Amino acid sequence: MLKVAVVDENPNRAEMVAAGLREAGDVELLTLASTSNLLRNLVAFAPDVVLIDLDDPGRDVLEQMFEIGRVVERPVAMFVDRAEEGDIQRAIEAGVSAYVVDGLKPGRIRSVLDGAIARYRAFENLKSELEETKGALADRRDIDRVKALIMKRQGVGEDEAYRLLRDRAMKERRRMGDLARSLLDADSLLRGDKS
Amino acid sequence: MKRLRVGFVPLVDAANVIVAARCGFAEAEGLELELSRERSWASVRDKLSVGYLDAAHVLSPMLVASHLQLPNFSSPLMAPTMLSLDGNEVTLSSRLTDLCSGILGYTPKEPADWGRGIAHVIKEGHQRGGTPLTFACVFPYSSHAFLLRDWLATAGVDPNRDVNITVLPPVMMADALGEGSVDGFCAGPPWGRLAEEHGAGRVAFRAVQMQKMVPEKALAMRMTDPLRDAETVPNLVRAIIRASRWIADEDNADSLFAMLSERDCVGVAPQTIRSAVDRSGMQLFGDNVLRPDPAHAKWISDEMERWLQVDTTPLEQRNAMFRNDLFDEALNTLA
Numbered sequence: 001m002l003k004v005a006v007v008d009e010n011p012n013r014a015e016m017v018a019a020g021l022r023e024a025g026d027v028e029l030l031t032l033a034s035t036s037n038l039l040r041n042l043v044a045f046a047p048d049v050v051l052i053d054l055d056d057p058g059r060d061v062l063e064q065m066f067e068i069g070r071v072v073e074r075p076v077a078m079f080v081d082r083a084e085e086g087d088i089q090r091a092i093e094a095g096v097s098a099y100v101v102d103g104l105k106p107g108r109i110r111s112v113l114d115g116a117i118a119r120y121r122a123f124e125n126l127k128s129e130l131e132e133t134k135g136a137l138a139d140r141r142d143i144d145r146v147k148a149l150i151m152k153r154q155g156v157g158e159d160e161a162y163r164l165l166r167d168r169a170m171k172e173r174r175r176m177g178d179l180a181r182s183l184l185d186a187d188s189l190l191r192g193d194k195s
Numbered sequence: 196m197k198r199l200r201v202g203f204v205p206l207v208d209a210a211n212v213i214v215a216a217r218c219g220f221a222e223a224e225g226l227e228l229e230l231s232r233e234r235s236w237a238s239v240r241d242k243l244s245v246g247y248l249d250a251a252h253v254l255s256p257m258l259v260a261s262h263l264q265l266p267n268f269s270s271p272l273m274a275p276t277m278l279s280l281d282g283n284e285v286t287l288s289s290r291l292t293d294l295c296s297g298i299l300g301y302t303p304k305e306p307a308d309w310g311r312g313i314a315h316v317i318k319e320g321h322q323r324g325g326t327p328l329t330f331a332c333v334f335p336y337s338s339h340a341f342l343l344r345d346w347l348a349t350a351g352v353d354p355n356r357d358v359n360i361t362v363l364p365p366v367m368m369a370d371a372l373g374e375g376s377v378d379g380f381c382a383g384p385p386w387g388r389l390a391e392e393h394g395a396g397r398v399a400f401r402a403v404q405m406q407k408m409v410p411e412k413a414l415a416m417r418m419t420d421p422l423r424d425a426e427t428v429p430n431l432v433r434a435i436i437r438a439s440r441w442i443a444d445e446d447n448a449d450s451l452f453a454m455l456s457e458r459d460c461v462g463v464a465p466q467t468i469r470s471a472v473d474r475s476g477m478q479l480f481g482d483n484v485l486r487p488d489p490a491h492a493k494w495i496s497d498e499m500e501r502w503l504q505v506d507t508t509p510l511e512q513r514n515a516m517f518r519n520d521l522f523d524e525a526l527n528t529l530a
Contacts, residue, residue, distance in 0.1 A: 037376065039361065057364035059237035060334050064362040066266040067335045067504055092245055097237075 004112060005047040006031045007038065007058055013123045017051065020119040024111055034058025039065070049109060050099040051116045054092060062099060094120040139177030146180040149187060197427060198227045202239045202251035205232060205461045206365065207384045207472055208279035208412045209252045210451065210479055213460055215438035223437065224430040232459055235364060236334045237267070243415060244270040249423075250431060252278055255410040256336035258516045259495040263505060265336070274413035275521035276432045277485050281409055282477025283339055283402040285309075285346070286387040287379040288372050291316065291328070292397055306400045310350025317357050329359040331368060331380040338409050339381040341498040342402050355503065369393045383411070384471035385463050392467060403476035410491040410517075411477075418515065432525035439480035482526060487517035 004027050008014035014031040021027050030045045032038060034052075038061045042050065052059055091097060094117045100109050143165065150161035169176045201216065203209035215221045216228035231248060233239045240257060242248040253272070261272040287295075287309070295312030296302045303309045317328060330347075332339035344354035354360055363371055365386040371377045373395035380386075387398040402409065414435060416428070441447055452465040452472075461468065478484045492513045499505045 035367075054241070055234050055238055057234040057366060059235040060364055061362050063237050063267065064335045092242070092247060097241065 001026045001028055002049060002108060002112060003028045003030075003045065003047045004049045004051065005029075005042055005045055007034055007042075007050060007052040007056060007062075009033055009053065009056060013053075013120070016123055017116055017119040020115050020122075021112060024115040027112070034061065038062070048101045049112055051112075052097055052099070054095045054097045059097065065099075090117055095124070096120045135177070139175070139180070142180040142184060143176055146183050149183070196222070196227045197225060197424075197430075198229060199249040199427070199431065200229045200231055200247070202231045202233045202242060202248040204234070204236065204239060204252060204365075206252075206412075207455060207461060207468055208282060208477060208479065209461075210442055210455060211278045211435050211438045211485075212252050212414065213454065214441055214451065215434040217454060218438065218441060220437040220441070221431075221434040224434045225426075226430050226434060228434075230459075234366075236337075240268065243272065243417065244268075246417070246420075246422075249420075249427075250414055250416045252412055253415040254334055254337045255413050255491060256338065256341075256495045256499070257334075258413060258415060259492055259499065259510070260336045262492075262510065262512060262516060263496070263499075265505065271418040271515070272415040273418045273516055273518050273521075274415050274487050275428050275518050275525070276414050276435050277410065277487050277517075278412040278414055278435070278479070280411050280478040280484050281403050281407060282383050282411055282475045283342060283381055284384070284387040284398045284475055285343070285379060285381050285400055285402070286368070286372065286390050286396050287399045288375065288377070288396040289394075290375070291378045292399065304400070306346055306405050307349065309399050310346055310352070313347070314350045314352050317352055321357075327358050328378045329361055329376070331361050331363040331371065331377045333365055333382055334362060335504065336499065338402070338411060339383075340504075341502065342405065342409075343381050344502045346405060369395050372396045384475045384477060385461065385468045388467050388471035389463060398474075401474065401476050407476075410488070410495070413487065413517070428521055429525040429528060432522060433529050436482070436485060436526060436529060439485055443480040486522050486526075487519050489514045489517050489519060491517045 004021060006014050006017050006029065008017070008031065011033070018029045018031050021029060030047065032041055034056055038058050042062070050062065052062065091113070096116050098113055098116065146165060147158060147161045150156065150164055151158060156164070165176060165180065169179045172179065201212055203212050213230065216230050221228045233242070236254060236257065239248070239251045239253060243251050258272050258274055261268040261270065291313070292302070294316050295309060298315045299308065299312050303312060313328070320328070330343050332343055334340070340360065343360060347354045347358060352358060361377065363377065363380065365382045368380045368382055368386050369390040372380060372390050373393060379396070390396050391398060414431070442451060452469050455461045455468050456463060456465040492510065496510045
């Protein structure tokens with residue numbers, strides 16, 4: 001059994017990565033946030049592999065485990081030190097860094113690293129999908145509000161109001177949502193709203 | 196316009212890089228600098244090694260570590276210019292400063308006096324069987340780590356046995372000091388000042404009270420980079436020199452502190468940065484400050500040996516890290 005520590009400031013991502021690794025194989029997992037007790041907690045768990053967000057400030061805390069003369073029972077070395085070029089690039093793009101115990105066979109780590117990279121990537125995709133969905137919802141709301149304004153001011157029907165807005169957006173080469181937001185801003189300024 | 200990605204860690208001594216990118220000095224040299232704010236030295240090192248960053252603000256000892264091929268340092272780095280000398284401060288928790296003042300009968304000002312106070316605190320702690328004091332620095336290979344050990348050793352405290360020396364990112368220092376998980380720390384501005392503002396402790400002394408002209412941050416690049424053309428390095432160095440001259444002008448101080456305080460730079464209030472800089476003794480400008488000194492490599496590797504961070508170091512290519520030749524070439528062609 002492989003002992004894997006997942007260090008992440010984001011508990012949702014930590015849980016997602018951990019769940020993925022649990023499915024993938026025989027591992028004992030510990031998820032941790034980077035706090036000032038990070039080193040103590042890690043040493044107590046004595047992991048074979050530490051997975052940590054590439055940008056996590058706690059990485060410098062981990063680095064002291066490599067100092068010669070440190071009294072840490074199981075020194076760990078960074079995977080990318082000996083990994084193949086492609087692995088390094090993939091890991092960095094996915095935003096994960098991995099530290100593994102010296103002397104562990106690469107074959108045993110491969111599935112963990114692959115699983116971690118896949119999960120970090122999936123999390124990123126999920127996040128951007130969520131942002132896109134939020135953006136789409138905001139667009140629809142603002143377009144509806146502008147449509148209502150046009151209908152009222154110009155006394156036209158809903159379809160005509162939509163067409164006017166769409167044509168203007170095409171002419172100005174802007175997204176309809178963006179155009180709607182600037183029209184709403186202009187409208188609120190003209191009405192003297194304080195915001 | 197050639198585009199370069201340049202990494203920095205949110206510290207005041209990244210000023211030369213930030214100003215070069217933001218105030219048009221890089222553009223004047225035909226460079227577009229894309230700044231990347233990094234949250235750990237480990238991430239700066241790794242992104243630099245794999246080419247995700249073209250250059251970065253680094254701790255000078257990281258250059259030496261890269262040539263000694265210490266664990267995780269996979270590609271050798273060189274510095275065509277320094278970014279700062281000096282500036283670190285030692286901040287102690289309120290509990291520890293009170294203990295020291297109590298023992299000594301006065302509040303010390305000098306590092307040696309603080310050291311005497313702490314030696315007493317440790318001796319009494321040993322007798323009571325308490326937990327050892329913990330001091331934090333920012334990275335294992337840093338002038339901060341050397342300074343803490345030197346200061347304690349001078350006071351008769353064995354830094355490897357009598358205390359814990361640990362690593363924490365600067366942003367976590369004030370909280371760690373406040374909650375008591377560390378008793379003191381060494382960091383560059385503005386983090387000591389910030390801990391004071393949080394009421395967690397006080398800046399006891401400045402590194403310049405012990406030693407001056409200590410190599411602090413350097414601008415690091417990969418030693419070999421097949422994608423780099425001959426003009427990139429001199430252009431970048433000239434942009435940094437121009438930035439440092441802008442910083443040297445007192446009239447620009449307000450703009451500088453305002454710029455550094457932005458969230459995507461250091462992200463701390465301008466007045467905190469100003470008061471931290473004023474007293475820290477940090478040097479950011481002057482050709483003699485920026486010019487890399489090959490002797491830095493020897494000083495750093497000696498310190499690493501002294502504190503048992505490395506075995507005796509056969510440091511080859513000692514002149515390959517701090518490249519005064521590249522600096523002079525750029526300086527001499529400055530329009």
